[in-house]
Structure formats: structure tokens, C-alpha cells
Amino acid sequence: MRASLLIAGNFVREQRWPILVLLLWVLLLAFLGLLPDVARSREDLLFIFKQVAVYVVAFSVFFGGSAIYNERKTRRILAVLAKAVARHEYLSGLVLGVTLACAILFFALGLTGSWVLGQVGFPVSTVWFLMVSLVAACTLAGTVALMFSTFLNPFFSAGATALVLGAQLAIGYFSKGRYDHIAPFYALIRSVTESSYQTPGRWMWSGILVALVQTGFFWLLAARIFTRVDIAVAVE
Amino acid sequence: MVPVLEFEGITKEYRSVFPGRTVRALENFSLTVEQGEIFGFLGPNGAGKSTAIHLAMGFMRPTAGKGRMLGQPFGNTNARRRVGFLAENVALYHRPAEQLIRFYGALNGMQGRSLRRRAAEVLALVGLSAEARGNVGRFSRGMVQRIGLAQAIVNSPEFLILDEPTSALDPVSRVAVRDLLRSAREAGKTIFLSSHLLSEVELISDRVAMLHRGKLARLGKTSDLLQSGTETEIVARGVSPGPFRGTLNGNRLVKFTVPIAEQRAALERVWAQGGEVVSVNPVRRSLEDVFLEVTRDLGPSASEGRTG
Numbered sequence: 001m002r003a004s005l006l007i008a009g010n011f012v013r014e015q016r017w018p019i020l021v022l023l024l025w026v027l028l029l030a031f032l033g034l035l036p037d038v039a040r041s042r043e044d045l046l047f048i049f050k051q052v053a054v055y056v057v058a059f060s061v062f063f064g065g066s067a068i069y070n071e072r073k074t075r076r077i078l079a080v081l082a083k084a085v086a087r088h089e090y091l092s093g094l095v096l097g098v099t100l101a102c103a104i105l106f107f108a109l110g111l112t113g114s115w116v117l118g119q120v121g122f123p124v125s126t127v128w129f130l131m132v133s134l135v136a137a138c139t140l141a142g143t144v145a146l147m148f149s150t151f152l153n154p155f156f157s158a159g160a161t162a163l164v165l166g167a168q169l170a171i172g173y174f175s176k177g178r179y180d181h182i183a184p185f186y187a188l189i190r191s192v193t194e195s196s197y198q199t200p201g202r203w204m205w206s207g208i209l210v211a212l213v214q215t216g217f218f219w220l221l222a223a224r225i226f227t228r229v230d231i232a233v234a235v236e
Numbered sequence: 237m238v239p240v241l242e243f244e245g246i247t248k249e250y251r252s253v254f255p256g257r258t259v260r261a262l263e264n265f266s267l268t269v270e271q272g273e274i275f276g277f278l279g280p281n282g283a284g285k286s287t288a289i290h291l292a293m294g295f296m297r298p299t300a301g302k303g304r305m306l307g308q309p310f311g312n313t314n315a316r317r318r319v320g321f322l323a324e325n326v327a328l329y330h331r332p333a334e335q336l337i338r339f340y341g342a343l344n345g346m347q348g349r350s351l352r353r354r355a356a357e358v359l360a361l362v363g364l365s366a367e368a369r370g371n372v373g374r375f376s377r378g379m380v381q382r383i384g385l386a387q388a389i390v391n392s393p394e395f396l397i398l399d400e401p402t403s404a405l406d407p408v409s410r411v412a413v414r415d416l417l418r419s420a421r422e423a424g425k426t427i428f429l430s431s432h433l434l435s436e437v438e439l440i441s442d443r444v445a446m447l448h449r450g451k452l453a454r455l456g457k458t459s460d461l462l463q464s465g466t467e468t469e470i471v472a473r474g475v476s477p478g479p480f481r482g483t484l485n486g487n488r489l490v491k492f493t494v495p496i497a498e499q500r501a502a503l504e505r506v507w508a509q510g511g512e513v514v515s516v517n518p519v520r521r522s523l524e525d526v527f528l529e530v531t532r533d534l535g536p537s538a539s540e541g542r543t544g
Contacts, residue, residue, distance in 0.1 A: 003343050010329065010339065075327040079387060082293055083343035084317035230296035232286075233250065 003085045007093025012100050015063060019101055022059060025052045026108045033116030042120035042197065049113050053134055053192050056105045060138035061165075063098045064145030065157040068226075077231055088223040091146065095219055098142030099135065106131040106138075126200040130192050133204070136211040137188040141165055143215045147222035150229055184210040238307045240395050240426045241269035241292060246301035248287050248450075261287040263450045264301070269428055274421050276441030276458065277430040278523070280531055283447040285430045286324060289399050292428075293321055306395060317344055320393035324400040324430075326384030330373030333364060333383055340387040351390075358386040361416060363409070377404040385413065389420075396420065396427045402436055414440055438462070438523040446530050453530045461526050467519040468499045475511035493519055 012019070029048050035041070071077035081090060110131040114124045144164050148157035171179050172186025180187040187207040195201040248262040261284045269275045279285045290296050292303060294311025308315035328336060337355040346354065359365050362382040367375070372383055381404045388396060396417075402410045410433075417427055417440055431437050437444065437458075444461055446454040454461060470480075471491050477484045480502070482492030490511075494502045499516070506513055 002345075002347075006339065006342050013331075014329065075323065075325065076329060078293075078295065078323045079321075079326065079328060079340065079384070080343060081295065082316060082319070082321035082323070082388075083340060083391075084313050084345055085343055086313045228297065230290075232290040232295040 001089075003083075003089045004092040004096055007080065007085070007090060008096035008100050011067065011094060011097025012104070015097075015101050018059060018062075019104060022052070022056060022105050023108055025055065026105070026112050029109075029116055030112045033112070033119070038116070039120050042117075045116055045120065046122065046195070046197070049109070049117060050193055050195070052109055053106075053130070054189075056102055056109070057134065057138055057141060057189065059105075060098055060102050060142040061145045061158055061161050062154075063101055064094070064142030065149045065161060066154040067094045067097070067146060068149045069154050069157075072231060072234075081231060087226050091150075091219060091222050091226055094146055095139065095143050095215070098146070099139045102138035102142070103135050106134050121197050122195075123200050126195070126203070129203050130195065130201045133188045133191055133201070133208055136208040136215075137185055140185055140211045140215045140218070143218045143222065147218045147225070150222050150226040180204070180207055181210050184208075184214065237271055239268045239304075240271050241267070241303075241305050241428060243267045243288065243292075243303045244301055246288075246291060246298045246303055248284070248291060248296070249299045261450055262291075262298075265447075265450065265452060266301075267445055267452060267455070269426060271426050272421065272424050273442040274417060274427045274429060274440050276437035276444040276523075277428060277447070278432075278434065278437060278444060278527060279447035279453075280527075282449075284450040285447055286399060287450075288447070289397055289428075289430060292397065293319075317391065318394045320388035320391065320396045322381075322384045322388040322396075322398045322401050324403075326381060328372050328380065328383060328387065330371055332369050332371055333375075333386075334359060334368040336372055336383065337386050337390050341390040344391040346391060354390055354392070358390050361389070362386045363412060378406060378409060381405060382409065385416075394425055396425060397430075398427065399430045400432065401429070402431065402433055410436065434523040434527055444523070446527065448530055453533075454526065458523070462520050462523065463518050466496060467493050468496050469493050469515075469517050469519050470499070470502055470506070471514040471516075472506045473512045473514055475506055475509045479505070479509075489514060 029045065029052060032041070032045055032048065038045070081087070110128050113127040117127060118124045141161065145157055145161040148160040152160060165185050168183035168185040171183040172190065177187065184207045187204055188211060191201040191204055243265050246262055246265045247260065250259045250261060252258065265284070265288065277285055291298055292305050292310055294316070303310045305312070306315040306318055331339065334355050337358060338351055341351045341355060356365070356368070359368050362385050364379065364382055364386065367379065372380060375383065381401065385401055388398070402413050405413060414436065417429070420427060429437060429441065441458045443456065444454070444458050445452060469491065471489050473489055475490055477490045480490060480492040482490040484490055503513055503516070
């Protein structure tokens with residue numbers, strides 16, 4: 001567990017620049033909150049809030065899909081896996097790292113959203129619930145991407161992840177939410193994208209729970225595949 | 237005593253995504269490394285040295301055969317806790333040196349004050365105490381290699397696997413690393429040293445294995461391999477060098493070499509000329525001579541596309 005935490009912390013450190021760039025978007029939202037007569041532009045503020053949230057979800061796929069590839073390409077993975085670190089611990093570290101990176105961003109977005117949206121009538125408690133939902137969605141998306149990246153390059157891994165998550169979105173969309181228990185990604189994203197001042201996001205703990213169960217499933221699959229991968233072979 | 241490292245009939249093939257293209261990096265490779273020795277592992281580019289090392293570390297799986305490291309199957313996490321590994325062209329995270337060493341130590345289960353103390357110790361051992369706060373990303377290649385060595389020994393390993401540990405080092409640093417390896421051996425540790433610097437290996441290895449095209453080409457004690465077994469060097473006094481095609485040194489000693497079969501006749505010629513035999517020794521070759529002999533006897537080195 002300690003090794004996984006160390007790898008997670010190291011992952012966040014290595015991804016500090018993309019995290020910083022996304023934090024600048026959050027800062028933009030905070031800046032807009034300083035404008036006079038903020039109530040008049042409250043729909044725009046909510047739109048930017050949702051936009052940043054979706055960007056972070058997209059970045060979680062990028063984080064997950066490129067982690068192993070980058071480590072193998074730079075050969076830094078060798079010095080890590082030469083230590084007493086099992087492959088599944090290494091993957092756990094990366095999943096935790098993706099979660100931690102997204103949690104940092106959503107914490108900043110939550111703080112900003114509470115302040116900016118809170119002053120124009122959006123319930124602060126819902127802002128934080130949405131942040132928790134988004135962290136769960138990012139963990140799932142990042143883990144699916146990580147699973148594919150154990151045997152695909154980041155480009156194909158992102159494509160395959162888009163297919164899996166896109167299938168969840170399609171199931172959720174066409175069934176009008178009847179299959180949220182098998183397509184939690186759609187349910188979690190919808191609770192953010194369909195939020196409005198009149199009907200703030202739906203509180204859906206079951207969606208978070210199912211997303212975590214699916215994360216566990218994809219992590220197990222990733223661990224099973226990654227155990228068999230020749231990590232010292234150069235990646236293209 | 238259980239061998240520290242054991243390869244048993246290992247074959248490793250790299251399969252291409254294109255059907256029918258397979259590169260065999262190791263073929264039915266067997267080798268045993270005993271405790272407390274410095275073992276030199278040599279071979280031309282593409283011979284399969286790095287593949288063998290990566291298999292031992294569990295970075296890849298053999299196509300056939302099996303192996304054990306510190307009594308555990310290859311890839312065992314607990315065995316790796318007792319091993320120090322330095323990869324060829326080591327790549328490390330760009331962090332302050334001391335922080336980086338602590339990170340790798342922590343991955344091996346070390347923590348707290350003992351880890352901080354050990355990190356400072358290993359930085360001193362590789363001569364980088366003054367750079368402890370410097371970011372590894374700004375280090376020269378030689379310094380990175382020394383940091384790589386420091387992370388390999390931070391856990392005080394019983395067994396060190398070093399892939400080209402001195403390739404980027406200046407002569408002074410090479411001597412320091414050589415001394416470090418010797419003192420590790422004196423402390424009972426085992427060192428598996430893969431290197432292209434044959435003179436380095438010759439100076440410190442107890443035993444040497446030479447790999448060529450994925451197969452074991454030579455194995456033996458370094459001293460045995462260095463003896464030619466075909467020629468003798470004779471040093472004599474009181475004879476002229478001409479008839480022996482020898483050289484005369486400052487002490488009026490004549491030195492010449494003859495095939496072992498002609499040794500007796502040569503000695504008798506010295507005595508017949510009223511000379512005195514000072515010494516008779518088997519001619520020592522360098523490891524480079526042995527290496528070249530192996531590569532010449534067994535054909536050209538690395539085939540195209542072969543992995544290291």
C-alpha cells in the first residue's frame with residue numbers, strides 16, 4: 001500500500017504542468033466571479049463550470065492512457081519495478097495518482113464553484129456532491145484508459161477508452177437512465193451536464209458506488225494483463 | 237549453498253507484430269552465479285546480456301526455461317527487496333538527488349531516520365554529497381549514472397545487478413566504483429556485472445561468462461580464461477636476443493615467447509649458450525583477446541533487429 005501511495009504521489013508530481021494548466025481554467029472561473037453584476041451572467045458561469053469539469057474528465061483519460069507508455073518510453077519504469085513493487089501495486093499507484101490529480105482539480109473547482117455559483121443561487125452542497133461524482137467518473141475513465149494502455153499506445157488506448165465509455169453514454173442516453181447501474185459513467189456525467197439553477201445535479205450515490213465497482217473490475221483486468229507484459233521492450 | 241542467480245535452459249524470443257518474424261535473444265541459456273563473487277557478464281551488442289538481466293529482474297518472461305534469484309523464481313517481489321539493480325542508460329525522475337534516493341529506498345520498504353541516514357551515506361559513497369539538493373534533471377550523464385548506482389545500493393542489497401555501471405564515468409569515478417564493488421564483495425555481497433569495458437571486468441571479476449548470439453560461449457574463472465594455454469614467456473640472462481627473436485630490457489634481460497611445445501627446446505638453447513633462465517610463465521592474454529577470439533570463432537556479432 002505504501003509503495004502505491006508513493007507511486008501515486010510521484011505521478012501527481014510528474015503531471016504537475018497539465019494540472020497547473022487546468023488550474024488556470026479554474027482560476028478563470030474565479031476571476032469571472034469577481035466581475036460586477038455577476039448575477040446577470042450566472043448562466044455563463046454555470047456553463048464554464050461544467051466545461052472545466054468535462055475537461056478534467058477528458059484529462060483523466062489522457063492521464064491514465066499515457067502513464068505506463070511514458071514510463072516505459074523513458075525507461076523510468078525499470079528503476080521502480082526493480083524495487084519490491086509488484087505490478088498490481090504499481091497499477092494501484094497509477095490509479096490512485098489519476099484519482100489524486102483529478103481530486104486536486106475538483107477540489108479547486110469545488111472551492112471556486114461554491115464561491116462563484118453559490119453567490120448566484122446554486123446550492124453549495126450540490127457543488128460538492130458533483131465534485132465527488134466527477135472524481136468517481138475520472139477514476140473510472142482513468143482506470144479504463146490505464147487498462148487499455150497496458151497493451152496499446154496512448155492514441156489507441158484513448159480510442160478504446162472512448163468506445164467503452166461511449167457505449168456507457170449510449171446505453172444511458174437511449175435507455176433514458178434505466179440502466180444507470182450498468183452505465184454509471186453516463187449517470188455521473190449527466191448529473192453535472194444537466195445541472196441548472198432550477199434543477200441542480202441529481203444526488204446519485206448508487207452511481208458513485210457502481211463506478212467504483214467497475215473501477216475495481218477494470219483494475220483487476222489491467223493487473224492481469226500487465227503481469228504478462230514485457231516492460232523492458234521498447235515502446236514505439 | 238543456494239546459488240544467488242540461476243538460469244535453467246532459458247530461451248527468450250521476441251515476436252514481431254508481423255507474422256513469422258521472431259528474434260531469438262537467448263537460446264537454452266543456463267548459468268549459475270554463486271554467493272560472494274563478482275561475476276563479469278560479457279558479450280557483443282545484441283548478444284542477449286540485457287535480456288538475461290531483464291528476465292532475472294522479472295521485467296519479462298522467458299519463452300521457455302526457468303530461473304531463480306536468491307532462491308525465488310524470477311520476478312518475485314521479496315527477492316527484489318534484497319537486490320540492487322542499475323539499468324543500462326539509467327533513467328530517473330527529475331527530483332533533488334537526496335529526495336530521489338529516499339523515494340527509491342521507500343519503495344523498498346525503508347523509512348524514517350534510517351532511510352535519511354542511508355540516503356546521505358550512499359550519496360557520499362558515489363561522491364555526490366555536495367549535489368544532494370541538486371535536481372537530477374540538470375546532472376551530467378556521469379552524475380546520473382552515479383545517482384543510479386546510489387539508488388541501487390540504498391537498500392544495502394545482498395545481490396547487485398549492474399548493467400554497464402561505468403560506461404559514462406571518468407577514470408577517477410571508475411576507480412571509485414571499482415573500489416566500491418570490491419568492498420561490497422569483501423562484505424559478502426554478490427555482484428553481477430555486465431559491461432563492455434573489458435579492462436574493468438578483467439580487474440575485478442572472479443568469474444566471467446561470455447554470451448554470443450544468445451548462447452553461452454565461454455564461462456570460467458577470469459584467471460583461467462586469461463591464460464593462453466598455448467604460449468610461454470621466457471626471461472633469460474646472459475644470452476643475445478637475436479637467436480630467440482626476443483627483446484632486451486634495461487637489466488640486460490632477454491624476454492621472448494615460444495609455443496608451449498617448444499618450451500623445453502628453448503630453455504636448453506639458453507643453457508647451451510651459457511645463459512641463465514630467470515623466469516618461465518604462461519603468457520597471459522587480455523580479456524579483450526578472449527572476447528575477440530569468441531566473436532571471431534562464432535561468427536559475426538549482433539544480427540539486425542536483435543535486442544540487447
